[in-house]
Amino acid sequence: MMITVQALQGDHHHHQPQQLVGSAGVSRALSNADRVEPFTVKPEPTSLSLLPFNSHDTSEVDEDLNLTFAHQMYKTGNYKLALQYGNTVYEKNPLRSDNLLLLGAIYYQLHDFDMCIAKNEEALQIDPHFAECYGNMANAWKEKGNIDLAIRYYLVAIELRPNFADAWSNLASAYMRKGRLNEAAQCCRQALTLNPLMVDAHSNLGNLMKAQGLVQEAYSCYLEALRIQPTFAIAWSNLAGLFMESGDFNRALQYYKEAVKLKPSFPDAYLNLGNVYKALGLPQDAIACYQRALQSRPNYAMAFGNLASTYYEQGQLDLAILHYKQAVSIDPKFLEAYNNLGNALKDVGRVEEAVQCYNQCLALQSNHPQALTNLGNIYMEWNMVAAAASYYKATLSVTTGLSAPFNNLAIIYKQQGNYTDAISCYNEVLRIDPLAADGLVNRGNTYKEIAYKDSGHVEAAMNSYKKALLLRSDFPEATCNLLHTLQCVCSWEDRDKMFAEVEGIIRKQINISVLPSVQPFHAIAYPIDPILALEISRKYAAHCSLIASRFSLPAFSHPAPVPIKCESGYERLRIGYVSSDFGNHPLSHLMGSVFGMHNTKTVEVFCYALSPNDGTEWRQRIQSEVEHFVDVSSMSSDMIAKMINKDKIHILVNLNGYTKGARNEIFAMQPAPIQVSYMGFPGTTGAAYIDYLVTDEFVSPLHYSHIYSEKLVHLPHCYFVNDYKQKNQDVLDPICQPKRSDYGLPDDKFIFACFNQLYKMDPEIFNTWCNILKRVPNSALWLLRFPAAGETRLRAYAASQGVQPDQIIFTDVAMKNEHIRRSALADLFLDTLFFLFLLLGLYAMPILQAQISYGQVCQWLLFLLRKWLPGLQGSLCLATGLGDEMIVSSMKEYEERAVSLALNRPKLQAVTNKLKAVRMTCPLFDTYRWVRNLERSYFKMWNLQCAGQQPQHFKVSENDMEFPYDRLVE
Structure with missing residues (x-):
């Protein structure tokens, strides 16, 4: 007779890891960790013959x-x-x-x-x-x-x-x-x-x-x-596998236990038993089973791989790396172990080694979807967008079941302004996984970004957020983004309740060290505690530091703290400006002349452009006037930081803050000895790596310094710069003046105006405007369709307050030059409240400056309620010398002043005449003078550094002895 001995032969199946995707608002694409699934073995007996x-x-x-x-x-x-x-x-x-x-x-x-x-x-x-x-x-x-x-x-x-x-x-x-x-x-x-x-x-x-x-x-x-x-252990193990794959983990657990009971030296059954424990959320039991499998089969590569994956999910990355390496040393063709080892190495900042692992995986299988996606992610982090997109597309060419490449391609398309393709990709994410709440939120965010061009997308955005909340009621990103979208269209039902809910979400996230779902730029527009806004910024700054740490750069050496223009000192102070907005953007509209106005005898200026050339006059102008202009848009953040350090920059200025296109991880790497925040983000960065915030004492008085992480540098007059004296002197030319009829504006009405984005309005300010309209006969309020989806809601709200339909006038958003000129058609500008408490949003500033600047018949009425922060608007008004006539101190006075000016045309004309008289001489429009004062602040910062002192608050005065802009203080 023949003796048959059962020997185990496994059919090895490894469930490949899926790429995790980012959640709402922060297209935290860039910002990336993979879920590692266990290997599943289906034992097959092999008969040996005796x-x-x-x-x-x-x-x-x-x-x-x-x-x-x-x-x-x-x-x-x-x-x-x-x-x-x-x-x-x-x-x-x-x-x-x-x-x-x-x-x-x-x-x-x-x-x-x-x-x-x-x-x-x-x-x-x-x-x-x-x-x-x-x-x-x-x-x-x-x-x-x-x-x-x-x-x-x-x-x-x-x-x-x-x-x-x-x-x-x-x-x-x-x-x-x-x-x-x-x-x-x-x-x-x-x-x-x-x-x-x-x-x-x-x-x-x-x-x-x-x-x-x-x-x-x-x-x-x-x-x-x-x-x-009945004692055939392999059959018990295979039976368990059926139940495991059907999701019945308890039955699977029972049968795997029977298999190892019958055959204690059954490594594959122990491996799968570990997988069941892992699926049940019992990692320690899973680890014990994998270790038992290795006792029976010490060279069991998959057991090492699964053990590593469990350590990875527990955050024990060193142990994960160790065991993944053991897995690939046993089985050099172990694809998934190479891929997952790359993930672990990437997470500990060993990115180059991670790339080697992904490439090794692709050398074994050129169409491995996860390795392709993971390489794409790394190139995204390196800002090599074209390379990243090619890997994502390669992934999609070899698989139809992964949503991550679609999600990541959508991020790229969104960054490039290709919203149609971005939405198509998010639709594919939802086709693959209809229950993907993250995909719904990300699609909603994309709809929200294009809502200002097509109002239909606002409703689509809100529907996406609401569907996400139906799938996952406790979804902070969906709640916070839904609230913001509702504010964008002035849908104020349950407004106070929603803001209270969002504030609770933020506090909870901060307490558990989760990146807040409300971004810093939105936080400054919300009626929340300024200390909470500071904490939000701190969390985002810490996230930027985490991104920077993944590049594993050693600490930079900085230029020695030697004074300028002294013996053995530097000839000039080197200033570096970093921005993604050197182009057709409000920042360049306002600062276009600044970079070329610096005194080249004492200051050497570098502009580092994070965005590619948009071909506009704004980009060309800055590029031609500044001493050094470097397009770094195709470079990775660590390469940019290395370049800045190599250029021996003394003071590096962040012109983005937390705005679109920012790459704050560059500043987190600290390539310069002094780092400054200015202009782009009207609030605190919360970053330990940013030393100073350039502001003024009206906007950021010292008694509010506790809500800033930076030291405050107070410029004289107003910290906000503009370029209208250089670029817009023709705005009052009668030949250039449009007529009210060109825009459907009535000639016989007194027209109040507000050209802010609609999300800056709230029921309190709009109620006040309605009161003003009811008190001023034959008056109207001119607003922008910014976005158009808000028009119907605001008209209905005004009607409910007793305002006649013809008293609310909406026009489309216009191009910058046209908008500045047509602003003169209004009689009185009424400002909103939120950005009064904080700092006015950058995007509204060219509009508001124009209305003050050249003494058009439109005056600017401010409500300055000193609950928290005085407003930038107040600072601008004071810099004209007419602050007392344009700033009020209560809501009641706000309403009374508006009504009084509207009913007293001579008084209004008197203020207009005063503005016309000072428009070419007041500090607000003297850009050259402003640049000299900024240079005074830079030299003060550097002199403090040379004296071995820590950054400190200081106020710049136009005193060459105390604050020279070209040398060390004697």
């Missing part, structure tokens, strides 16, 4: 007795002792083929497959028709990975013995490894025809049925195997 023996010669009694002991030890699993008895027989009779067959089986169980093959080859030299030897050699070659050779040997064994059921069963296993499932199923059925009680064939047939999606048939096969042999 022969019985009968002794007839008394001279062979000792030889036969040793062979008997060898068989007994083999059956009990004591393979080392079995080997000793078998070798004793071999020493006495090396030509005994039955002993050679047994030795081959022993070596197989000891995983010495080369010796297994060698012993079977010796047996075949004695008996070339020994079918069992061909079968066992095939088993060994299969374990060595040469499946084609294994199949050839199985076929030889079957040719020699057509009724060789074990060979048919094992041939089925080999065909399964090659993916030839139909042939594998035929072989299993042939084996069962020859031996209906062959449990391994029943189990393998079950695996085949499962592979073809025939779950019920697979279930029946496993049950039949267990009916025949």
Whole structure:
């Protein structure tokens, strides 16, 4: 008779990791961690063939007795002792083929497959028709990975013995490894025809049925195997696999436990038992199971891989890296381990090593989707957008089931202003996963960005957020972005309740060290505690520091603190400006002349452009006037920081802050000894790596310094610069003046105006405007469709307050030059409140400056309610010398002043005349004077550095002795 020994052969399946995607508002794309799924093993038994023996010669009694002991030890699993008895027989009779067959089986169980093959080859030299030897050699070659050779040997064994059921069963296993499932199923059925009680064939047939999606048939096969042999551990393990894949982890747990109970040295079952524990959220139990698997099979690469993945998810990255490395050292072709090792290395900042791992994965499989996506993510972080997009597209060309590449392509398209393709990509994310709440929020954010061009997208954005909240009621990003979108269209139902909810969300996120769902730029527009706004900025600054740390740069060496223009000192102070807005952007409209106005005898200016050339006059002007202009838009953040440091910049100025296109991680790397925030972001950065904030004492008085992380530098008059004296002196030219009729404005009405974005309005200020309209006969309020979706809501609200329909006038947003000119058609500008408490948003400033600047008939009325911060508007008004006539101190006075000016035309004209008289001489429009004062602040910062003093608050005065703009203070 034949002795059949069951040996485990696994069909290894590793669930590939899916890329995690970012949530609402922060397209925290860039900003990236992968979920690592466990490997799943479907055991397939391999039958080893042994022969019985009968002794007839008394001279062979000792030889036969040793062979008997060898068989007994083999059956009990004591393979080392079995080997000793078998070798004793071999020493006495090396030509005994039955002993050679047994030795081959022993070596197989000891995983010495080369010796297994060698012993079977010796047996075949004695008996070339020994079918069992061909079968066992095939088993060994299969374990060595040469499946084609294994199949050839199985076929030889079957040719020699057509009724060789074990060979048919094992041939089925080999065909399964090659993916030839139909042939594998035929072989299993042939084996069962020859031996209906062959449990391994029943189990393998079950695996085949499962592979073809025939779950019920697979279930029946496993049950039949267990009916025949209830102690068949492999069938219990395969049965558990069915329940695990169906999500019934408790049943799977029960059956895997039965498998390892029956076969304590069953590494694949322990591996899968660990996977179940992992799925149930029991990582320590999972780790224990993986370690048991490794005790039975020390070179088990997948057990090392799964152990590593568990450590990874527990945040134990060093242990994860160690075990992933052990996995790939055992199995150099272990694709997923290379990919996941890359993820772990990236997370600890070893990005170059991570790239090597992803490339190794792609060298083994050029179309590996996760490795392609992960490389794309790294190139995104390096700001190599074209390369990143090529990897994401390559991912999509090889798979249809991953949402991450679509999500990340959407981020790129959104950054490029290609909103149509971005939305298409987010739609694909939702097609793949209709329950992806993150995808809904990200799509909503994209709709929100284009809402100002197409009002229909506002409703689409709100619908996306609402659907996300239906899927996940506790979804901070959806709640916060929904609130902001509702404010954009002046939908004020439950406004106070929603703001209270959002403030609670922010506080909770800060307490648990989660990046807040409200961005710093939005926080300054919300009626929230300024200390909370500071904490929001601090969290975002810490996030930028985290991004910077991933580049693993050593600390930079800075220029020595030596005074300018002194012996052995520097000839000039080197100032670097970093911005993504050198182009057609309000910042360049306001600061276009500043960079070329610096005194080149004492100051050397560098502009580092984070955005590519937009081909506009604004970009060309700055590029041609500044001493050094460097387009760094295609460079990674660490390369930019290295360049800045190499340029030996003394003072580096951040003109972005937390606005679109910013790359604050450059500043977090601290490439310059002094780093300053100015202009782009009207609030505190909350960053320890930003030393100073350039402001003025009206906007940021020292008694409010506790809500800033920076030291405050107070410029004289007004910290806000403009370029209208250089670029817009023709604004009052009668030839350029439009007529009210050009815009559908009535000639006979007194027109109040506000050209802010609608989200800056609130019920309190709009109610006041309604009161003013009702008190001033024949008056109207001129607003912008900014966005258009707010018009219907504001008209309905005004009607509910008793305002007549023709008293609310909306026009479309116009191009900058046209808008400045048509602003003169209004009689009195009414400002909003929120940005009075903080600082006026950058995007509104060109409009407001124009209305003050050249004494148009439109006056600017401010409400200055000193609850928190005085407004930038107040600072601007004071810089004209007419602050007392344009600033009020209460809501009541706000309403009364507006009504009074509207009803008293001579008084209004008097203020207009005063503005006309000072428009060319007041400090507000003297850009050259402002630049000199800014240089005074820079020299003060550097002189403090040279004196070994820490950054400190100071106020600049126009005093050359105390605040020179070209040398060290004597």
